[in-house]
Amino acid sequence: LSRKAVSRYNIFMTNAFKIGIAGLGTVGCGVVEMIQLQKSALLAKTGASIEITAVNARDPHKPRPVDLTEYEWMDDPLKLVQNKDIDCVVELIGGEEGPARDLIEAALDAGKHVITANKALLAHHGYDLGKLAEARNVCLYYEAAVAGGIPVIKALREGFAGNDIQGVYGILNGTCNYILSVMKDTGRDFEDVLQEAQAKGYAETPPDLDVDGYDAAHKLCLLSALAFGVRPDYKNMAISGIRDVSATDITFATELGYRIKLLSIARKSEQGLLQSVEACMVPETRPIARINDVFNAVEIIGDFVGESMLSGRGAGAGPTASAVLSDIIDLATGQRRPVFNAPMSELKEAEWLDPDEQISRFYVRLSVLDRPGVLADISAILRDHDISIESLLQRGRNPGASVPLVLITHEVQQRRIKEASHEIAALKATSDGPHILRIED
Amino acid sequence: LSRKAVSRYNIFMTNAFKIGIAGLGTVGCGVVEMIQLQKSALLAKTGASIEITAVNARDPHKPRPVDLTEYEWMDDPLKLVQNKDIDCVVELIGGEEGPARDLIEAALDAGKHVITANKALLAHHGYDLGKLAEARNVCLYYEAAVAGGIPVIKALREGFAGNDIQGVYGILNGTCNYILSVMKDTGRDFEDVLQEAQAKGYAETPPDLDVDGYDAAHKLCLLSALAFGVRPDYKNMAISGIRDVSATDITFATELGYRIKLLSIARKSEQGLLQSVEACMVPETRPIARINDVFNAVEIIGDFVGESMLSGRGAGAGPTASAVLSDIIDLATGQRRPVFNAPMSELKEAEWLDPDEQISRFYVRLSVLDRPGVLADISAILRDHDISIESLLQRGRNPGASVPLVLITHEVQQRRIKEASHEIAALKATSDGPHILRIED
Numbered sequence: 028l029s030r031k032a033v034s035r036y037n038i039f040m041t042n043a044f045k046i047g048i049a050g051l052g053t054v055g056c057g058v059v060e061m062i063q064l065q066k067s068a069l070l071a072k073t074g075a076s077i078e079i080t081a082v083n084a085r086d087p088h089k090p091r092p093v094d095l096t097e098y099e100w101m102d103d104p105l106k107l108v109q110n111k112d113i114d115c116v117v118e119l120i121g122g123e124e125g126p127a128r129d130l131i132e133a134a135l136d137a138g139k140h141v142i143t144a145n146k147a148l149l150a151h152h153g154y155d156l157g158k159l160a161e162a163r164n165v166c167l168y169y170e171a172a173v174a175g176g177i178p179v180i181k182a183l184r185e186g187f188a189g190n191d192i193q194g195v196y197g198i199l200n201g202t203c204n205y206i207l208s209v210m211k212d213t214g215r216d217f218e219d220v221l222q223e224a225q226a227k228g229y230a231e232t233p234p235d236l237d238v239d240g241y242d243a244a245h246k247l248c249l250l251s252a253l254a255f256g257v258r259p260d261y262k263n264m265a266i267s268g269i270r271d272v273s274a275t276d277i278t279f280a281t282e283l284g285y286r287i288k289l290l291s292i293a294r295k296s297e298q299g300l301l302q303s304v305e306a307c308m309v310p311e312t313r314p315i316a317r318i319n320d321v322f323n324a325v326e327i328i329g330d331f332v333g334e335s336m337l338s339g340r341g342a343g344a345g346p347t348a349s350a351v352l353s354d355i356i357d358l359a360t361g362q363r364r365p366v367f368n369a370p371m372s373e374l375k376e377a378e379w380l381d382p383d384e385q386i387s388r389f390y391v392r393l394s395v396l397d398r399p400g401v402l403a404d405i406s407a408i409l410r411d412h413d414i415s416i417e418s419l420l421q422r423g424r425n426p427g428a429s430v431p432l433v434l435i436t437h438e439v440q441q442r443r444i445k446e447a448s449h450e451i452a453a454l455k456a457t458s459d460g461p462h463i464l465r466i467e468d
Numbered sequence: 469l470s471r472k473a474v475s476r477y478n479i480f481m482t483n484a485f486k487i488g489i490a491g492l493g494t495v496g497c498g499v500v501e502m503i504q505l506q507k508s509a510l511l512a513k514t515g516a517s518i519e520i521t522a523v524n525a526r527d528p529h530k531p532r533p534v535d536l537t538e539y540e541w542m543d544d545p546l547k548l549v550q551n552k553d554i555d556c557v558v559e560l561i562g563g564e565e566g567p568a569r570d571l572i573e574a575a576l577d578a579g580k581h582v583i584t585a586n587k588a589l590l591a592h593h594g595y596d597l598g599k600l601a602e603a604r605n606v607c608l609y610y611e612a613a614v615a616g617g618i619p620v621i622k623a624l625r626e627g628f629a630g631n632d633i634q635g636v637y638g639i640l641n642g643t644c645n646y647i648l649s650v651m652k653d654t655g656r657d658f659e660d661v662l663q664e665a666q667a668k669g670y671a672e673t674p675p676d677l678d679v680d681g682y683d684a685a686h687k688l689c690l691l692s693a694l695a696f697g698v699r700p701d702y703k704n705m706a707i708s709g710i711r712d713v714s715a716t717d718i719t720f721a722t723e724l725g726y727r728i729k730l731l732s733i734a735r736k737s738e739q740g741l742l743q744s745v746e747a748c749m750v751p752e753t754r755p756i757a758r759i760n761d762v763f764n765a766v767e768i769i770g771d772f773v774g775e776s777m778l779s780g781r782g783a784g785a786g787p788t789a790s791a792v793l794s795d796i797i798d799l800a801t802g803q804r805r806p807v808f809n810a811p812m813s814e815l816k817e818a819e820w821l822d823p824d825e826q827i828s829r830f831y832v833r834l835s836v837l838d839r840p841g842v843l844a845d846i847s848a849i850l851r852d853h854d855i856s857i858e859s860l861l862q863r864g865r866n867p868g869a870s871v872p873l874v875l876i877t878h879e880v881q882q883r884r885i886k887e888a889s890h891e892i893a894a895l896k897a898t899s900d901g902p903h904i905l906r907i908e909d
Contacts, residue, residue: 061630061772069630072697072810170627176773178619178627186611186619189502189510189793256513314779317758331502332617332780332790338755339776349773352630362803369513 043076044359046142047107049130050119051084051091054144054171057348058117058355059093065352075359080113081106108133115140115358117351123147135159135167142354144171144347150245150261153252154374157366167366168354173246174199174323176339176346178353182327183253184368190329192254194294196467199246201321201341202230202237203269203289207306208319211281216274229321239268240289240304247291250325251302252367254293257377259367265303265382272306276392276462279420279433280308283390286316290467299380307465308390383442388417388468391434391444393451393460397425401456405432408454412447414439429458441465484517485800487583488548490571491560492525492532495585495612498789499558499796500534506793516800521553549574556581556799558792564588576600576608583795585612585788591686591702594693595815598807608807609795614687615640615764617780617787619794623768624694625809631770633695635735637908640687642762642782643671643678644710644730648747649760652722657715670762680709681730681745688732691766692743693808695734698818700808706744706823713747717833717903720861720874721749724831727757731908740821748906749831824883829858829909832877832885834892834901835870842897846873849895853888855880870899882906 048055062077070076081099083106101107104126107116116134118141120127127145134141136159143149149156149169160167170180174197183192198204202224209220221238224230236242244266252259269289280287285308293302309316314336318324323341328334340346367374395401409416420433436444448461489496503518511517522540524547542548545567548557557575559582561568568586575582577600584590590597590610601608611621615638624633639645643665650661662679665671677683685707693700710730721728726749734743750757755777759765764782769775781787808815836842850857861874877885889902 057772064632065630068697071814072806073629074811176776178623178776181622181627182619185798186622186794187790188514188797189506190790191505256509314758317755329790331498331786331793333784333787335617335619335778335780337776337778340774343774345772346774349628349631349770352772353627356629357626360803360805362801364801365513370515373512 045078045080046115047081047113048117049083049104053344054347055119056093057344104130108137118143138163140166142168146172146245150248153259171347171350174341175350177337179325187329193328196326197291198324199243199291205321240266243291244304251293258374263379301380307467388466389436390464392462394429394458396456397430408450412443486521487556488522488554489558490524490545494785495788496560497534498785545571549578559584579604581607583609587613587686591689594700612788612791615782616791618778620766628770634769637767638732639765640732641684646762681707684732685745692734699815704820708746742821748908829907830877831905832875833903835899837897838866838871849891853884
């Protein structure tokens with residue numbers, strides 16, 4: 028190992044960077060393994076000597092795939108904070124409250140840098156933790172919190188730093204994307220695919236955090252803050268999931284040239300800033316529509332850079348550990364960037380646009396009695412709400428019984444679609460629906 | 469503008485970062501425009517005050533889309549080096565020798581950081597310039613040199629820094645990708661599409677630098693160095709372009725479920741490190757096969773992160789200026805990383821694998837006389853070179869005249885394919901070909 032080479036290049040020289048790791052699940056052990064494998068190479072390449080000083084987990088006796096004997100074992104995570112030798116605490120405990128929050132607060136308060144993969148905690152407490160980090164002049168880094176295998180925090184914070192960001196469109200939840208991909212490939216229904224995913228360990232039980240959009244929303248509010256220079260604001264976000272997406276909708280979407288994706292959207296429009304998580308129809312020609320299975324992707328649109336997309340594995344020990352190590356290396360080589368890419372006082376409190384105000388095309392599917400006059404009734408309701416129809420699809424004839432009817436609207440305010448939808452649902456001839464999906468062109 | 473906020477957060481404080489820009493074409497003017505637009509926001513966000521001190525171009529009277537009156541004008545780029553106020557020279561003159569090289573050498577030698585978009589120069593002189601930068605303790609940054617709208621240098625250097633990189637697969641030349649995309653969509657031939665691209669200004673005249681693979685190769689040798697910790701080595705690279713790709717090959721590729729792409733490949737295998745630029749067949753299910761038109765993409769495979777792909781616009785004023793500004797902001801906020809991500813003495817001299825040694829499947833297309841015994845002759849040659857056939861496609865019958873024949877081989881060493889190909893070409897019954905494309909599975 029050529030220490031000489033490193034010391035010649037003295038602007039890159041740094042001292043040993045000592046870390047304490049709390050949480051030794053698959054990600055924590057992955058970080059330990061990566062550091063053990065790459066320590067010498069990283070020292071040679073960057074001059075940064077990354078040293079694990081101490082580790083913490085609930086159960087010291089649990090068998091783990093890495094050798095931890097060289098590190099001090101601490102039964103209490105807060106002991107990591109008291110250790111004067113530790114420069115940086117890596118929090119991989121998880122949970123938006125409790126030990127994780129206590130540890131991060133104590134570490135920042137003690138003037139230690141913090142690295143975390145904890146999106147839920149940052150979504151809820153990121154603003155307060157950011158203020159604490161700033162007051163103590165330390166960094167709070169979280170590349171692993173959003174789409175582990177994709178360096179999206181770095182891209183927004185540094186790669187596209189000079190751009191005025193127009194929009195961020197993400198597939199941020201691998202479980203949902205997997206379920207939607209299987210539904211499309213097999214024609215099976217949501218509940219059926221979910222149960223299989225749970226059996227295989229791809230989805231949690233209960234699955235709410237993933238399939239109802241909350242996990243994606245936690246991540247999106249961090250991306251919003253970085254993209255637009257606003258406070259992370261989890262409370263002001265329209266969140267919906269994929270429970271209402273049916274096999275029928277997926278079949279129609281495919282036939283019409285679309286894919287149904289759970290998109291996390293942060294967008295700047297003439298009407299204002301918007302953040303929302305929703306299942307919507309994306310033209311199959313758009314690259315993000317082609318991201319399948321457990322893969323994540325983020326499309327970023329900047330005024331100078333144009334469209335750029337990053338994709339990769341969003342979860343799992345390897346990708347997440349890789350993101351944690353990227354943060355460790357940045358700090359070890361002396362990088363210091365504000366928590367949300369600006370001093371906290373510069374972060375504006377956004378006035379988010381009500382998603383019902385947004386103008387878009389919509390897919391509307393319903394089942395109606397196959398009898399004369401029904402279409403005239405529906406058309407009249409749409410006309411009264413100033414909604415015009417781009418195309419209409421009616422499959423099969425079944426006089427006197429129900430048949431599916433699909434409408435694609437021209438651009439219209441979401442509020443009007445909802446109002447019209449209530450009225451259409453109340454028609455006697457309507458036996459199911461309308462089911463609405465926004466079209467994200 | 470809240471200077472107060474910035475100064476409170478004192479670890480992020482930096483002094484003014486003063487730059488001189490040489491070259492005021494569309495990219496140079498784009499950089500000036502971005503800085504003018506974003507200067508206040510960047511100061512507020514990062515604490516870095518980016519100031520343009522002086523500019524240089526050949527013609528001071530040429531109309532330009534930005535106001536340059538506030539900056540000192542220098543007729544000689546070397547004057548930028550003599551100006552003690554300038555921290556960093558941004559070289560956007562272009563050309564692998566001449567004024568660009570003189571400027572970069574002089575600037576580094578004078579202890580100034582250098583930012584450049586000049587891939588040809590770095591491919592040829594990167595190693596020597598890296599040593600000079602190291603000796604003078606300054607940085608030489610070049611995010612804009614490879615796929616402007618894609619932060620790929622940053623991804624390799626920082627985002628995936630803790631990974632052992634297994635491979636980098638790039639679509640790095642927008643002109644070639646555009647031509648191949650149009651050929652596929654329209655069925656037209658290379659020469660025809662090239663002429664149209666030249667008329668539209670999408671391709672240069674002469675087009676050699678792009679269509680013969682040299683531009684992609686310049687970029688690839690920088691990515692190889694960053695990925696594998698080796699010296700940039702433009703001389704040891706197999707380079708071929710897209711001139712020999714015919715409309716017929718594209719039709720067959722599509723039918724067989726592939727896309728033909730000019731791939732820039734840097735890969736680690738059991739046999740050794742390999743770098744090559746070549747048109748090859750990529751399964752249409754692989755995400756990089758779906759990157760069309762002028763878009764660029766880079767797929768990076770790391771041991772922990774798995775597969776990650778970044779895509780976006782590779783060229784043009786906006787994306788390139790965005791990448792230059794990203795480098796400026798990194799330096800202005802105090803980041804200092806080695807030129808090729810390691811001290812120069814740590815960079816190994818790679819022993820590159822001869823591409824003929826690599827093992828792969830191959831597509832082989834030829835025209836042969838439609839008469840008994842021809843296939844037996846070809847099969848015998850293949851058998852003699854130990855090449856086995858996975859599938860065979862013969863289209864149409866035309867007794868006594870030529871018909872197209874397409875073979876897909878099982879995995880075999882490239883050398884054997886070449887040897888067999890010579891013998892098959894020499895058969896009397898062979899009227900055209902064989903045309904060979906490697907299959908990049």
